[in-house]
Amino acid sequence: MKNKTTAGLFALFLGWAGVHRFYLGQAGLGILYILLMFFGVSFILGLIDAIVFFSMDDQEFERKYNSGEVETMGPFAKSAQRYGPPPKQRGKVPVPPRQASGGGTQNPFKVNGIKKYKEFDLDGAIEDFKKGLDIHPNDLSLHFNLACAYSLTEQVDKAYRHLDKAVSLGFNDFEKIKTHDDLAFVRIQDRFDDFQNNGFRLNPSAPLENPPQPPKLKEETITDDVLLAQLKRLAELRDRGLLSEQEFMIEKKKLTR
Numbered sequence: 001m002k003n004k005t006t007a008g009l010f011a012l013f014l015g016w017a018g019v020h021r022f023y024l025g026q027a028g029l030g031i032l033y034i035l036l037m038f039f040g041v042s043f044i045l046g047l048i049d050a051i052v053f054f055s056m057d058d059q060e061f062e063r064k065y066n067s068g069e070v071e072t073m074g075p076f077a078k079s080a081q082r083y084g085p086p087p088k089q090r091g092k093v094p095v096p097p098r099q100a101s102g103g104g105t106q107n108p109f110k111v112n113g114i115k116k117y118k119e120f121d122l123d124g125a126i127e128d129f130k131k132g133l134d135i136h137p138n139d140l141s142l143h144f145n146l147a148c149a150y151s152l153t154e155q156v157d158k159a160y161r162h163l164d165k166a167v168s169l170g171f172n173d174f175e176k177i178k179t180h181d182d183l184a185f186v187r188i189q190d191r192f193d194d195f196q197n198n199g200f201r202l203n204p205s206a207p208l209e210n211p212p213q214p215p216k217l218k219e220e221t222i223t224d225d226v227l228l229a230q231l232k233r234l235a236e237l238r239d240r241g242l243l244s245e246q247e248f249m250i251e252k253k254k255l256t257r
Contacts (some may be wrong), residue, residue, distance in 0.1 A: 004061040008053035015046015020053075024065050059108075107132050110142060117149060118229055125149050140169040148182040159186050160195065164202040174200055 002024055010020035018033025036042040053061070113128030129146045133139065143166035150159035163177065163186070177183060177200055186192060198204040231252065238248040 002061075002065045004053055004056065004058060007061075007065070008050050011046050011050035011053055015049055016043045018042065018046075020046070020049060107135050107139070109135065110139070110145075113142075113145065117145070120230060120233065122149050122153050126153070138169055140166045140171045143169065144171060147186070148180065151183050151185045154185055156186060156189055159183070160191075160202060163195075163200060167200045 007020050007023055010023050014020065016033070016037050018030035018037075021027070021030035021033060033042040033045060036045065109128045109132035113125045113132060116122075116128060117125035126146065126149045129142050129149065132142050133146075136142065143162040147159045147162040147166065150156070150162065163183075178187070178196070195202070234243065234248055234251050237243040238245065243251070
């Protein structure tokens, strides 16, 4: 895992030789700095890079250099392309977020998952929600969001399991389960009546993990206006010529069935 301070120190003292670029896995840029060293340019570039690294937000550094995303240096990207692109990092797993100053732990996967959900990337949303649960396994809003995503992708067993988990953790906005558009596929199943009669539990005798509390899911769970946003996005894609009228009608039918 790359360290921002280490990269900054390499850039400050050894930037003229491109050591910081090799450290970040950007061998192409490192070679470029060595070539530019004979013209005195790499000394200036190293100093600029050091300033950039020291002023960069920790999360931005993690996103660029520890999550599989390699940065090409903006103003000098064309030169980098001339000597070959930097190698891609492979097999990098996003680093768990650092402890927030308020005592809680940030969970960027929830935010990213909701964003992907609204952009129709349901598979990506599911992956992010699952990673979010690796950090906060008892986050009831994440379980509810996963149930919605699994319902839309017709993975009904998984949708029921995560609804059951959300309720066991204290989710009690049962009206949302009965009316939420994205849970429509769950509700048309034959087992839904039994599920509802059991208090929205798969096993009614199983104890609740947390006592029920008033729902606080307005900003954290997928809201009903997602369907409208998705339909609007479909219309925009059609108007831009990225979807034919036939493709538009097919996708619209999928969303509104």
